[in-house]
Amino acid sequence: MTNDARRGHGAADFRPPVPQSVEIAGPVGALEARLEDPVPTGGAHAVLGVVCHPHPLHGGTLQNKVVHTCARAMQEAGAATVRFNFRGVGRSAGRYDAGAGELDDALAVVDWARRRFQCDALWLAGFSFGAAVALQAAVRGARPRRLVTIAPPVGRIITEPVARPDCAWLIVQGDRDELVDVEAVRRWASEFEPAPELLVVADAEHFFHGKLIELRAGLVRFLRGPD
16 A cells, blocks of 8 residues: 555544445344545545444444544544444344354445445454454454454453454553453463554553543554555
């Protein structure tokens, strides 16, 4: 991918695109989603982004602030994005399926987005539960160029060994996260070869309250980096 494709806009002058409500055909019915495309009408897409939200049983939706921030960072770096609700959340059909069905949802959204934007290059991200889903999707057919896992639930949902995704990978973790232990994440990340990039956000708790600007800046830096 060229530098021009990644350049996007600076944070000061970036104007986010207007969200479009769409329905995506999922494995058990329609999935509610928001499409946001910074590319001018008729322009070619160099990359697309898909973001997975936190736990469906604990208030996680596509409107989560961390999910929203991640999508904004992708748009600023030049990607059209899709945020979506897993099965059983909002207007998405189906019921919670303990991660297995949600993985199928994520893969269906990735396939839809590739067709919609006529683009194969993918940035895949997830927050908390969504980070676990995104990680599984990355090694089960999604083929992302870049993977972002924010507050991956190591020791809670991620309890078994997982293959390292064959792509650039950023882990973001707050050092005051009350749900995910930062040291457990450090140890987990160090087990992979090559090691993923780890960004520890000082004084950030699980939902990054007061730290979203810092989170967004770190994501943009990673997304604009070399392949």
